[in-house]
Amino acid sequence: MIRRFNIFNLTSLTFGLAFLYLPLLLVVIYSFNDSRLVTVWGGFSTKWYGIALNNDAYLEAAWITLRIAFVSATLATVLGTLSTVVMVRAGSFPGRTLFSGMIFAPLVMPEVVTGLSLLLLFVAIGLDRGFWTITIAHATFAMCYASVVVSSRLASFDRSLEYAALDLGCTPFSAFRQVTLPVIAPAVISAWLLSFTLSLDDLVIATFTSGPGSTTLPMKLYSSVRLGVSPEINALSTMLIGIVTAGVITASLVNRRQERRRQQDHRAAAAAA
Amino acid sequence: MNFLDPASAASARAEPATPQAPARPPLIRFENVTKTFGSFTAISDLNLDIQEREFFSLLGPSGCGKTTMMRLLAGFEEVTSGRILLDGQDLTGTPANRRPINMMFQSYALFPHMSVAKNIGFGLKQERWKKRDLQDRVDEMLALVQLEGFADRKPHQLSGGQMQRVALARSLAKKPKVLLLDEPLGALDKKLREETQFQLMDVQDRLGLTFIIVTHDQDEAMTVSSRIAVMKAGKLLQTDTPARIYEHPASSYVADFIGNVNLINVELSGMEGDLALARWDGGTRLAIRPQPEDVMTPGARKTLVLRPEKIHVTKDRPAEAHNVNMVEGTVEEISYTGSASTFLVRLDGGMLIRAQEANRLLTSRREVDWNDRVWLSWRAGACVLVDA
Numbered sequence: 051m052i053r054r055f056n057i058f059n060l061t062s063l064t065f066g067l068a069f070l071y072l073p074l075l076l077v078v079i080y081s082f083n084d085s086r087l088v089t090v091w092g093g094f095s096t097k098w099y100g101i102a103l104n105n106d107a108y109l110e111a112a113w114i115t116l117r118i119a120f121v122s123a124t125l126a127t128v129l130g131t132l133s134t135v136v137m138v139r140a141g142s143f144p145g146r147t148l149f150s151g152m153i154f155a156p157l158v159m160p161e162v163v164t165g166l167s168l169l170l171l172f173v174a175i176g177l178d179r180g181f182w183t184i185t186i187a188h189a190t191f192a193m194c195y196a197s198v199v200v201s202s203r204l205a206s207f208d209r210s211l212e213y214a215a216l217d218l219g220c221t222p223f224s225a226f227r228q229v230t231l232p233v234i235a236p237a238v239i240s241a242w243l244l245s246f247t248l249s250l251d252d253l254v255i256a257t258f259t260s261g262p263g264s265t266t267l268p269m270k271l272y273s274s275v276r277l278g279v280s281p282e283i284n285a286l287s288t289m290l291i292g293i294v295t296a297g298v299i300t301a302s303l304v305n306r307r308q309e310r311r312r313q314q315d316h317r318a319a320a321a322a323a
Numbered sequence: 324m325n326f327l328d329p330a331s332a333a334s335a336r337a338e339p340a341t342p343q344a345p346a347r348p349p350l351i352r353f354e355n356v357t358k359t360f361g362s363f364t365a366i367s368d369l370n371l372d373i374q375e376r377e378f379f380s381l382l383g384p385s386g387c388g389k390t391t392m393m394r395l396l397a398g399f400e401e402v403t404s405g406r407i408l409l410d411g412q413d414l415t416g417t418p419a420n421r422r423p424i425n426m427m428f429q430s431y432a433l434f435p436h437m438s439v440a441k442n443i444g445f446g447l448k449q450e451r452w453k454k455r456d457l458q459d460r461v462d463e464m465l466a467l468v469q470l471e472g473f474a475d476r477k478p479h480q481l482s483g484g485q486m487q488r489v490a491l492a493r494s495l496a497k498k499p500k501v502l503l504l505d506e507p508l509g510a511l512d513k514k515l516r517e518e519t520q521f522q523l524m525d526v527q528d529r530l531g532l533t534f535i536i537v538t539h540d541q542d543e544a545m546t547v548s549s550r551i552a553v554m555k556a557g558k559l560l561q562t563d564t565p566a567r568i569y570e571h572p573a574s575s576y577v578a579d580f581i582g583n584v585n586l587i588n589v590e591l592s593g594m595e596g597d598l599a600l601a602r603w604d605g606g607t608r609l610a611i612r613p614q615p616e617d618v619m620t621p622g623a624r625k626t627l628v629l630r631p632e633k634i635h636v637t638k639d640r641p642a643e644a645h646n647v648n649m650v651e652g653t654v655e656e657i658s659y660t661g662s663a664s665t666f667l668v669r670l671d672g673g674m675l676i677r678a679q680e681a682n683r684l685l686t687s688r689r690e691v692d693w694n695d696r697v698w699l700s701w702r703a704g705a706c707v708l709v710d711a
C-alpha cells in the first residue's frame with residue numbers, strides 16, 4: 051500500500067507551498083507593521099491602510115484599474131462566449147483547427163509580445179493611448195481565458211436542449227438567450243471573474259498600452275517600489291491580494307457548485323435508466 | 324389460385340394488397356425525399372404517406388436513418404432533394420419554430436433551470452399566451468400525465484419515468500398536429516415501459532393526434548402502432564399494419580427483423596388444388612397456401628417464412644392430411660420462458676428448426692424432453708413465401 055503522506059511528499063509539499071506563499075504572507079504581515087521601516091517589526095497597527103486609502107494618487111489609480119477590469123472583463127466574456135459558441139456550433143469546416151488554435155494562442159504568447167504588438171497596432175491606427183487602449187488590450191488577452199472556461203462547459207452541453215427550444219417555437223437567438231445562456235451561466239460568470247482578476251493585476255500589457263493619466267494600480271505600485279518599499283504599499287498590495295483571492299475563490303465555488311449539480315443530474319439520469 | 328404466367332401475375336399484383344385507399348389526402352407525405360451528409364446518403368429517395376390520427380412507427384436497426392427522418396420533419400435538417408408535405412403544404416423552407424409539429428426527445432431535453440410547470444408552458448410562452456390560459460393549459464397537461472403536485476419541482480428532482488412524462492406533456496402542450504417521439508421509452512425499465520406504452524396510446528387516442536414514433540424495439544412497435552415502416556439503410560422495406568408485417572413480411576429481411584422466424588429455402592414444384600407444393604432442400608414435400616399476390620412460377624426458388632409458434636411439437640406422428648406439413652427430428656435444446664417453451668429441433672437433414680409451444684401443462688408434466696425424437700407439424704396456411 052502506498053502511503054499518501056510520506057516524508058518526501060510532505061517535505062516537497064511544504065517547500066512548494068512555502069515558496070509560493072511565503073512572500074505573499076510577508077507582505078500581508080508587514081502591512082500591519084506599526085514601524086516606518088518595512089523590515090523591522092514595530093507592533094500591530096492598521097494605520098497604513100488608512101494612509102493608503104487617503105492617498106489620492108493611489109485611489110485614482112485604483113479607480114481606473116477597477117473600471118478597466120470591469121469593462122474589459124465584460125468585453126472579454128461576451129466576445130469569448132460568442133466566439134466559443136460559434137466554434138462549437140460550426141462543427142467541422144476547413145481550417146477549424148487553425149481557427150480554434152488562433153483563439154487559444156494568446157494563452158501561451160509571452161505577455162511582452164502581446165503588449166508590444168498591441169502597442170504597435172494602436173500606434174498604427176492612431177488611437178490615443180489611455181483608458182480605452184488598456185481596456186481593449188486586456189479584453190483581447192482575457193478573451194482566450196474566457197473562451198477556455200466557457201468551451202469546457204459547452205462541450206458537455208446537450209444540444210437537444212436547444213433543438214427542443216426551437217421545436218417549441220423559439221428563434222435561434224431566443225433559444226440561446228432563454229435556454230443555452232442560463233444553463234451555461236455559471237461558466238460565464240466564472241469566465242468574467244477570471245478576466246476581471248487577470249486585468250486587475252496585469253502590469254506588463256498595461257505598461258505597453260497606457261498613456262498619460264491612465265496609470266493603473268499595479269503600474270503605480272511598481273513605480274513607487276523603485277523608490278523604496280513603504281508599509282503603505284504593503285497595505286495596498288494586501289488589499290489587491292484580497293480582491294484577487296476573493297475573485298478566484300468565487301469563480302471556483304461557482305464552478306464547483308455547477309459541477310456538483312451536473313453530477314447530481316447524471317446520477318438522477320443514471321438512476322432513471 | 325393457379326400458377327400464373329408472369330404477365331398476368333403483374334396485373335394481379337397491381338391491386339393493393341391492403342385495401343387502405345385513402346379517402347382524403349395524407350397528413351404527411353414524403354415525396355422522393357433524399358438526405359445526404361457529405362457523400363453519405365442517410366435517406367434515399369423515400370416515399371411515404373401518413374394519415375391523420377395514425378400511430379405510426381419507424382422501425383429499423385441503429386443508423387438506418389430513423390432519427391434523420393424525424394429531424395427532417397421537425398425542421399432541424401433540410402431535405403437534399405424531394406419534398407415533405409404537411410396537409411398538402413410544402414414544408415421546405417419553413418423553420419422548425421414555425422412548424423405545427425412537436426418532438427419528444429430521446430434524452431427528454433428538459434430545461435434544467437426551469438421548473439416542471441415552466442418547462443411545460445415554455446412553448447405557450449413563446450406564443451405569448453395570456454397568463455391565465457397558459458396556467459390552465461399547464462394544469463391540464465399535468466393532469467394528463469398524472470403529475471399534479473409536481474409543478475414546482477426541477478427536472479433533477481424527478482425520476483426517469485416522471486421526466487419522461489414531463490417531456491411528453493411539454494411536447495403536447497401546444498396541441499401540435501403531429502407529435503414525433505424519438506425512442507421515447509428507451510431509458511425506462513421494462514415494466515415501466517409497458518405501462519407507458521399504454522399511456523401513450525391512451526393519450527394519442529384521447530387527443531386525436533398523429534403520433535410518429537421511432538423505436539428499435541419491435542415489441543413496442545407491434546404494441547402501439549397502427550402501421551409500421553421497417554427501414555434499412557435509408558430505405559423503407561415495408562409499410563404495413565403490425566399483423567401484416569408479422570404474418571406477411573415482404574422479404575426475409577423483414578421477417579427476420581420482426582420476431583423469431585425459421586427461414587427455409589424451397590423450390591416450387593406445382594399446384595395441388597388450392598395449395599402450392601414445394602420441395603425443401605432435403606427433398607421433403609411441403610404444402611403452402613399461397614397469398615393472392617404470390618407469383619407461383621414452377622421451379623422458382625423461394626424462402627418459406629415459418630414462425631416458431633405456428634409449429635406443433637408432438638412425440639407421436641400426427642394424422643396425415645393434405646394441408647398439414649410434418650418433419651421428424653431430435654430435440655437439442657429446450658428454453659423455458661414461463662408462458663411458453665421453445666424447442667430447438669435438429670432435423671435428420673441437419674437443419675435446425677425453432678418451434679414454440681404454449682405451456683398448457685406444468686413443466687413437470689411436459690411430455691417432450693431433451694434428445695427425444697419428435698414430429699414437427701404445421702398447416703399449409705400457417706406459413707408464407709417470400710422471394711429468396
Ligand SMILES: Nc1ncnc2c1ncn2[C@@H]1O[C@H](COP(=O)(O)OP(=O)(O)O)[C@@H](O)[C@H]1O
Pocket residue numbers: 360363365383384385386387388389390391392
Ligand atoms: N449531422 C450528420 N452528419 C453526418 N452524418 C450523419 C448526421 N446525422 C446522421 N448521420 C448519419 O446518418 C445515418 C443515420 O443516422 P440516424 O438517422 O441517426 O440513424 P438512426 O436514428 O436510425 O439510428 C447514420 O449513419 C449517421 O451516422
Ligand SMILES: [Mg+2]
Pocket residue numbers: 389390
Ligand atoms: Mg436515432
